[in-house]
Amino acid sequence: GKREGLTLSITKENEVLMAYMPIQPKSEIFLKTDGRYAYDAFEADIEFIKDETGKVTGVALHRYYEFPILTGKKV
Numbered sequence: 001g002k003r004e005g006l007t008l009s010i011t012k013e014n015e016v017l018m019a020y021m022p023i024q025p026k027s028e029i030f031l032k033t034d035g036r037y038a039y040d041a042f043e044a045d046i047e048f049i050k051d052e053t054g055k056v057t058g059v060a061l062h063r064y065y066e067f068p069i070l071t072g073k074k075v
Contacts, residue, residue: 008059008072010046019046036062 009020010029019039020026029037029046036047043065049058061070 006070008046008061010059 006021006023011018011020017029017037018026019029019037019041021042024041027039027041029039032038032045035050036045039046039061042061043063045062045064047060047062048056049060049071051057056074058071058073061072063070
């Protein structure tokens with residue numbers, strides 16, 4: 001999804017989840033808790049937002065030092 005001109009791409013490569021933003025290098029994201037992953041390259045956590053059926057519909061980007069939480073819809 002996009003927010004404030006940022007695009008976050010998440011891919012699965014050889015069973016590893018990777019995150020990429022044009023302003024940061026592609027890097028592995030690591031599971032912290034159910035549905036929330038550490039994205040160290042952007043100093044943030046990525047939380048997958050799901051609908052009532054469990055399908056991922058978007059993400060929330062929780063910055064470690066900055067508010068508000070950035071959200072975006074799956075495109």
